[in-house]
Amino acid sequence: MNSPLLDVRDLHVWFDLERGDRMHALRGVSFAVERGEGLGLVGGSGSGKTTAILALMGLLPPTATVSGEVLLEGENLLAHGEDSVRPHRWKDIAMVFQGAMNAFSPVATIGRQIAEPMLLHGTVTRKAAERRVGELLELVGIAPGRAGRYPHEFSGGMRQRAAIAMALACDPKILLADEPTTALDVIVQAQVLELIERLRHELGLAVVFVSHDLPVVAQVCDRIAVMRTGRIERLGAVEEVLT
């Protein structure tokens, strides 16, 4: 009964390259994440961190072949391709993309961009979406009144908070955050880390925190997985891995 929230088993990813070559990017990755837990995924450039979390979201490009199991509360998101993952994407498992703070369109307000996915799903009225945007902004420490502002009126740290708010729109159980503090200065980075920490505690949100920066990850995670060339080389409590 006590199964983990997320249980990743023997995950492999191959990318088709030109001339029929294939690149074996993930080579049997296994890890579990408990409810409310913070797991850090660290490793150098090209070690497979982004590939791993895109595989969990079912968002790899069509050139990718995936094998293994991604069990979310016991249900395998890889069982039947897109049909298996679609009902859970954003609703149960959500992601903040690398560089998300720079991914907002310059021509629409932050509030509209956060509301857009909710309106597209057609599950909420415009009024309810507006209310939810206000709640989400408040949750990440942005005054709801700022929903009508444009991205260029926000600092980098605020745009990153807004990107996190957007990922939380459907109240997921687990958030995958790809380098959420890279490109922020040290003080703002600390504020975003603090936010993620608070969300974990307030919402009982599990977080997979992807970074190349071990000390940063150590601040907000319970356990750390160290990746190298498509494999998890070490996995353990923060103190264990740091020593």
Ligand SMILES: Nc1ncnc2c1ncn2[C@@H]1O[C@H](COP(=O)(O)OP(=O)(O)OP(=O)(O)O)[C@@H](O)[C@H]1O
């Ligand atoms: N679409 C793709 N087609 C071919 N190879 C890819 C593709 N995406 C990633 N790769 C390769 O897979 C390996 C893992 O890349 P990935 O982006 O997951 O690493 P990463 O650990 O997230 O690195 P970074 O910290 O630089 O983002 C790399 O060798 C990369 O070149």
